[in-house]
Amino acid sequence: MSPLLEARGVTRTLPGPVPVTLVRGIDLAIGRGEFVAVTGPSGSGKSSLLYLLGLLDRPTEGHVLIDGEDTARLSAGALARLRRQRLGFVFQFHFLLPEFTSLENVLLPMRRLGGEEAALRARAEALLERLGLADAMAKLPEELSGGMRQRVAVARALANDPALVLADEPTGNLDSRNAASMFDLFETLVAEHGRSIVVVTHDPALAARARRQVRLVDGRIVEDTGAVAA
Numbered sequence: 001m002s003p004l005l006e007a008r009g010v011t012r013t014l015p016g017p018v019p020v021t022l023v024r025g026i027d028l029a030i031g032r033g034e035f036v037a038v039t040g041p042s043g044s045g046k047s048s049l050l051y052l053l054g055l056l057d058r059p060t061e062g063h064v065l066i067d068g069e070d071t072a073r074l075s076a077g078a079l080a081r082l083r084r085q086r087l088g089f090v091f092q093f094h095f096l097l098p099e100f101t102s103l104e105n106v107l108l109p110m111r112r113l114g115g116e117e118a119a120l121r122a123r124a125e126a127l128l129e130r131l132g133l134a135d136a137m138a139k140l141p142e143e144l145s146g147g148m149r150q151r152v153a154v155a156r157a158l159a160n161d162p163a164l165v166l167a168d169e170p171t172g173n174l175d176s177r178n179a180a181s182m183f184d185l186f187e188t189l190v191a192e193h194g195r196s197i198v199v200v201t202h203d204p205a206l207a208a209r210a211r212r213q214v215r216l217v218d219g220r221i222v223e224d225t226g227a228v229a230a
């Protein structure tokens with residue numbers, strides 16, 4: 001079976017009088033049910049790599065495959081659709097829409113894929129409940145604590161039941177207790193729901209909780225403790 005997501009020889013160079021290479025020669029296969037931590041110094045290309053894996057950016061060399069399908073052949077529209085169906089994103093800043101409640105923030109990406117409103121609403125409510133956010137459902141982001149807001153951001157990332165969640169320093173603005181609780185949530189998603197997670201973190205203790213560690217330096221993978229799942 002093809003890996004869920006695979007980067008083959010991925011290099012991304014920004015053109016210009018002095019071209020800047022963000023990542024180079026990345027070979028990385030992410031299997032189903034994998035929990036991968038990406039670490040490395042500031043400027044080593046972690047965010048750039050996540051954008052490429054998440055189909056938010058395209059490589060200048062090499063290929064990104066999803067379920068064995070080369071995404072280079074896909075139009076921008078097809079890429080966006082694939083992203084919505086298969087991937088979920090969490091960033092350091094929550095990016096929740098301030099004028100919408102938690103429930104509405106989770107419903108928005110669901111509506112983009114279509115379906116009956118009552119069914120979508122029931123699914124969004126169940127998801128928020130499962131993440132311990134029943135009390136946050138009807139609240140606006142500004143009425144929530146930082147930890148709760150990031151959980152809502154995770155709920156939104158899970159809205160369309162993605163196979164892979166890509167998270168870029170999702171605990172960067174959280175205290176250690178909330179950060180640990182976010183990783184508890186990731187562990188549950190992997191263990192009980194078979195999802196795959198790739199999470200960028202600066203925190204070595206959090207990174208150690210992932211079953212696989214990938215370390216970047218100067219845009220290259222210098223360490224990969226290896227795939228543990230197919």
Ligand SMILES: Nc1ncnc2c1ncn2[C@@H]1O[C@H](COP(=O)(O)OP(=O)(O)OP(=O)(O)O)[C@@H](O)[C@H]1O
Pocket residue numbers: 014020021022040041042043044045046047048049
């Ligand atoms: N739009 C851009 N123009 C020029 N250089 C860029 C651009 N985006 C990123 N870079 C450079 O590319 C390199 C990789 O950046 P990236 O943001 O991927 O690193 P990072 O590992 O995520 O860093 P951090 O830990 O600070 O978030 C850095 O040297 C950065 O300065």
Ligand SMILES: [Mg+2]
Pocket residue numbers: 046047048168
């Ligand atoms: Mg970054």
